[in-house]
Amino acid sequence: MTTEPKSLHSYSQEDVQRILQLAIARQADDQNKEFSYEQLLEIATELDISPSSLNLAEQDWRSQCSEIQQRQAFKTYRISRFKKRVGNYAIVNGFLIMLDLVTGGGLTWSLYILLFCGLTLGLDVWNTFQTKGEEYEIAFQKWYRQHQIKQTINTVVSRWFKALQI
Known part of the structure; x- marks a missing residue:
């Protein structure tokens, strides 16, 4: 096995990013530490x-984190909406099956x-879990706009109530 001197290695920008990312992750795992902004600036x-x-990279990172949080909230919203629909399905169809059993002596029309x-x-399962x-x-953008409108309205109403209390 021959080893080249390390000074003869060359790396692409992508390789450098991956190596440094792994090294920083390993160091953070080993020491379980966080980096201050000053340390980030020094690096x-x-x-x-x-x-x-x-600064631009940090802003991009913050917006990506915000979008990830929004997408997670959207996913949670869709799953909770789906669970509600499954509950409604079970209740309505359970009632209809019971009604069919009581009135007809067996399962006939309720099966359809x-x-x-x-x-x-x-x-609905397909649409909920297709991400x-x-x-x-389109569904995410629509939900996000509605979410933003609700936040804006809540902020305005809160400020209005605070102004009335003074």
Whole structure:
């Protein structure tokens, strides 16, 4: 096995990013520590990264974190909405089956309703757990706009109530 001197190695920018990311993650795991902004700035300076580039990267990172949190909230919203629909399906179809049993002495017409509702529930399963594609993005954007409007209204109403209390 031959080993090259380390000074002869060359790395692409992508390789450098991966190596440094792994090294920082390993160091953070070993020491279970967080980095201060000053330490981040020092590392960036050593890598010849300007403070303005670091600030822009940090802003991008914060917006990505915010979007990840929003997408997680959207996923939670869709799952809770789905659970509510499954509950409604179970209650309504349970009632209809009981009604069919009591009135007809067996299961007849309620099975058709059960199957039809089961088909719509199956489509709802598909739509709820499909997290890729254009339809998902459209649904997310619609939910996000509604979420932003609700937050704005809540902020305005809160300020209005605070103004009335003074």
